[in-house]
Every structure is written in structure tokens, then in C-alpha cells.
Amino acid sequence: MLQCLPQTLKLLPATVSQTLTLSITAIACLLALIPPAAAQSIEKWDQKTKIVKITCQDYYRRPVLNVRNDTLNDVAFSDLLRHRGVHMGPMIIINYRILATLSQASQKFFITHECGHHALGHLYFRPPGLQAEKEADCYAVRTLIRQGGFTLDDIENVQEDMRKFARKTPFHPSGERRAAELLKCIEY
């Protein structure tokens, strides 16, 4: 982004064509400062396995890879795929064994929560913590409602599962507190 600054500021060229070229560069640089439009997420319910598949995009609109790991000590976890220390892309590691035990509403919610971490750029810009978790919870509930078909009954379902399963960690509030906060996400 810093290389944009001289071009943005240096708008005193000798010719009209130079003015035009530099203006276009300046506009392109300014547009690059605007965050990308909200990332998309698409869900599919597999009638046979009773498991929801959700594909989503991260803050930079890159596809988020779903990786199965049934030894994960949680339902799902967001990370950046690394190869020899180089970031290869965003991913969600999912324990499908645990996921399959949850209601359809909770499956959608917990995977969309992970999509939220990626879509909001948490893995790039925000240290893990209570605030990031709250934002991802709100992202999930708002996204699912906006997409349609996610009702207050579904939210109650999620709250029930949160109270039962969500563990308190240094980065996560208790399931009871998360459940209580959930409805505040849709109070405008």
C-alpha cells in the first residue's frame, strides 16, 4: 500500500496523458483501501449423512477450505493452511463426528461462526479473544437470518447446545453467557 502514496500524492505531471495515468493509479490505490464486499457463504444439507456442508469465503474473498479431523477436541476450529511456513489459504478444521450429534440449526451456526472468523479477517487483524468470539457469534446469527429460513426456534436450539457443550476457555466465554448474548446480536 505504501507504494501507492507517491503516485497518489504526485499529481503534478507534465502532460495530460501522464495526468490521466496517475489519476487512474491514484483511484485504484484509493479503491484498494476499501474492504472487500461481505464474503458469501453457501450451505447444503446432506439428507443421507445429516451433516451440513457450508462453503464460505474469507475477508479477501478467497475460498475457505473445509478439512475433516475427527480427533479435534472441539466441533470446529479456524486456521490458516501453512506449507513450509508459508500461508496457503484459510481453512476450517471440522470434527464431523461431533458435528453429526448437533441439531441442523447448531451445525449451521457453529460452522458459520468459523466462517465469521475468516470473513471478518480475525486471523489477520485481530488477536484471539472474547471480543473476536462475540463478533463471530453475531456474524453467524445475522448471516443465517439474512439468508432466510433461520428462525427464533433455531436460535433457541443453538442456545440449548451452547449451554450443554460450549466450554469456557481463555478465549471463549461460558456456554451460558454465549447463549445469553446471542439474542443481543439481532437487537438493533
Ligand SMILES: [Zn+2]
Ligand atoms: Zn470462534
